[in-house]
Amino acid sequence: MDRNIKFELGSEEELNSEESDECTEIVHGPTENNPIDPAHVPKALRRSCSLECCQTDIKTESRVLVLYTGGTIGMVRNDNGVLVPKPNVLEHRLRKSAIFHDVAYAKSRFGHASGKSPLVLPNLGDRMRRALFMIYEYSPLLDSSNMTMDDWIQISKDLKICYENFDGFVILHGTDTLAYTASALSFMLENLGKTVIVTGSQIPIFETRSDGRDNFLSALVIAANYSVPEVCVFFNNRLHRGNRTTKVNTSSLDAFNSPNFAPLVNIGINIEVNQNLIFRPTELEKFHVHTTLNRNVGILRIFPSITTQTVKSFLAEPMHGVVLQTYGAGNIPSSRPDLMEALREATERGVIIINITQCAKGAVAALYETGSALLDVGVLPGYDMTPEAALTKLSYVLAHPDWDIETQRKIMARNIRGELTAPRNILDLTRLPRNRSSSVRLDIDSKSPLESLAALLPLLANGTSLSYIQAVLYPSFLYDAVRAGSIARLEDLKKCGVDLGAKDANSRDALFVATEIGNHEIVEYLLLNGVSVHSRDINGDNPLMLACKKGDVKIADLLLKTGAHLPHQSCLSDVLIKKAEAGDLRSLECFKMAGVQFNQPECCGHTALQSFL
Numbered sequence: 052m053d054r055n056i057k058f059e060l061g062s063e064e065e066l067n068s069e070e071s072d073e074c075t076e077i078v079h080g081p082t083e084n085n086p087i088d089p090a091h092v093p094k095a096l097r098r099s100c101s102l103e104c105c106q107t108d109i110k111t112e113s114r115v116l117v118l119y120t121g122g123t124i125g126m127v128r129n130d131n132g133v134l135v136p137k138p139n140v141l142e143h144r145l146r147k148s149a150i151f152h153d154v155a156y157a158k159s160r161f162g163h164a165s166g167k168s169p170l171v172l173p174n175l176g177d178r179m180r181r182a183l184f185m186i187y188e189y190s191p192l193l194d195s196s197n198m199t200m201d202d203w204i205q206i207s208k209d210l211k212i213c214y215e216n217f218d219g220f221v222i223l224h225g226t227d228t229l230a231y232t233a234s235a236l237s238f239m240l241e242n243l244g245k246t247v248i249v250t251g252s253q254i255p256i257f258e259t260r261s262d263g264r265d266n267f268l269s270a271l272v273i274a275a276n277y278s279v280p281e282v283c284v285f286f287n288n289r290l291h292r293g294n295r296t297t298k299v300n301t302s303s304l305d306a307f308n309s310p311n312f313a314p315l316v317n318i319g320i321n322i323e324v325n326q327n328l329i330f331r332p333t334e335l336e337k338f339h340v341h342t343t344l345n346r347n348v349g350i351l352r353i354f355p356s357i358t359t360q361t362v363k364s365f366l367a368e369p370m371h372g373v374v375l376q377t378y379g380a381g382n383i384p385s386s387r388p389d390l391m392e393a394l395r396e397a398t399e400r401g402v403i404i405i406n407i408t409q410c411a412k413g414a415v416a417a418l419y420e421t422g423s424a425l426l427d428v429g430v431l432p433g434y435d436m437t438p439e440a441a442l443t444k445l446s447y448v449l450a451h452p453d454w455d456i457e458t459q460r461k462i463m464a465r466n467i468r469g470e471l472t473a474p475r476n477i478l479d480l481t482r483l484p485r486n487r488s489s490s491v492r493l494d495i496d497s498k499s500p501l502e503s504l505a506a507l508l509p510l511l512a513n514g515t516s517l518s519y520i521q522a523v524l525y526p527s528f529l530y531d532a533v534r535a536g537s538i539a540r541l542e543d544l545k546k547c548g549v550d551l552g553a554k555d556a557n558s559r560d561a562l563f564v565a566t567e568i569g570n571h572e573i574v575e576y577l578l579l580n581g582v583s584v585h586s587r588d589i590n591g592d593n594p595l596m597l598a599c600k601k602g603d604v605k606i607a608d609l610l611l612k613t614g615a616h617l618p619h620q621s622c623l624s625d626v627l628i629k630k631a632e633a634g635d636l637r638s639l640e641c642f643k644m645a646g647v648q649f650n651q652p653e654c655c656g657h658t659a660l661q662s663f664l
């Protein structure tokens with residue numbers, strides 16, 4: 052982590068001297084895929100990123116950045132009763148709302164409760180962290196119908212800038228194109244390790260009756276407390292995988308659906324997290340944003356008697372990628388060789404065409420002659436992808452000049468962010484046009500063996516809830532395997548559906564244990580199997596902090612390669628002083644690798660170097 056981010060992003064004086072409306076500096080538009088230059092970061096965003104290191108109680112608080120793009124949630128009615136976005140109102144009003152801002156707590160923590168200090172959610176009770184949140188408001192605020200790919204690029208760049216300074220992110224967004232934005236971001240944010248939640252509302256948050264309050268509050272609570280390293284959509288008490296969602300209702304408060312994938316989290320009296328459904332990064336790579344998109348993409352919906360000319364015009368230059376919405380399980384009239392010819396001609400020209408269903412639920416499958424014929428002309432199966440996911444994935448995949456057309460086709464038909472349910476052997480479906488005599492069976496993956504095992508556990512426990520048994524048993528199974536240094540046993544547990552990231556009563560998971568005992572291979576195995584580098588234990592430490600304290604250079608290096616950073620709130624002076632006094636050079640080396648600068652005063656006023664001298 053770059054622990055000097057507050058200096059790079061602007062000094063405190065500079066930030067404090069700003070006027071409240073300086074977020075007007077935001078520019079929507081750059082599309083080049085270049086690294087983010089801190090000099091071009093808008094001042095208001097710098098301020099949002101500039102929470103002082105000691106301002107957060109590492110054990111009881113989490114930091115959440117709210118990116119406010121617009122939408123009904125923050126709209127007010129004008130004189131004609133029409134809803135319009137109004138700038139500089141949302142934060143101001145939330146600061147006065149007891150359910151969003153605990154003034155007494157903020158005063159006791161920060162000495163003042165308004166202005167530039169973060170907003171603080173009231174206490175959530177047992178073992179839950181308070182969300183300290185900063186709101187970064189875009190200008191202009193947009194009805195989401197006016198949002199473009201440039202806005203997706205801007206949001207992803209802003210997330211990158213603030214990524215290490217926050218534990219989670221909430222994006223406030225209009226509902227109309229929310230599913231497109233969530234889907235696009237899911238592809239653009241590569242190796243995402245933190246929770247990103249897109250939410251909005253059907254009724255403005257300021258009105259007496261509003262779904263905005265619950266949606267926003269729940270999104271903040273989840274982002275501050277749970278590791279769901281995906282781009283998610285929160286609406287009507289459910290957290291969905293973003294690229295599985297679609298807007299299904301113009302007026303109901305239950306406006307979003309995820310037709311082919313169960314919710315990741317259900318909110319009721321309790322918060323139920325479906326750990327086994329969460330898509331986690333499984334590469335030893337850092338978080339990265341892909342900031343180019345291909346705009347020459349489109350959606351073509353087949354209808355009875357569609358003309359050849361319509362199809363040909365749609366597929367003509369400059370089109371590079373087309374989502375073909377076909378009937379039922381992926382069918383197109385077999386009595387129309389003209390259509391087949393137009394499609395074949397386009398795929399041979401290099402246009403990527405992906406077949407999804409027009410139905411609200413279900414997948415395309417080559418069950419019928421009419422559907423399998425599409426494979427013969429090079430149209431790819433999109434399985435159960437939503438139109439939003441298919442279109443934004445095409446735009447993302449086609450903007451990878453480093454991937455040749457064969458690779459792009461393979462990736463389109465492969466599950467890369469949990470956006471589709473793919474059969475096991477898909478490679479033969481993705482080649483360019485070929486002669487195929489038999490249709491291909493699309494096996495949808497069967498359920499995990501855990502389901503059978505899990506079914507037995509409640510019986511054994513005589514009514515005790517399954518999640519309670521899992522919470523008690525999983526960490527001990529895992530720790531045992533880690534302590535025995537047995538990847539084979541971990542593999543067995545994984546096959547049984549055990550959540551490898553399960554935490555014990557001290558909020559520690561198997562990655563902490565493997566780091567503690569210094570087993571590099573097990574650390575690597577756990578990282579490759581989706582265990583988060585960002586999880587914090589009850590003391591606020593993460594595995595990187597542990598590796599640094601232990602002076603395990605090899606493990607620290609591995610964690611850093613996977614995007615770990617030291618907890619931003621931690622005050623390291625005491626630790627560094629002790630390490631310096633003890634002459635623990637390996638530990639100091641690890642802290643240096645993690646970005647600590649020994650001559651930089653910490654929030655507590657010391658430097659490790661000073662004390663050593």
Ligand SMILES: NC(=O)C[C@H](N)C(=O)O
Nearest residue numbers: 122123194195225226227
């Ligand atoms: N509920 C909403 O947010 C709808 C609004 N038109 C928007 O998408 O910005």
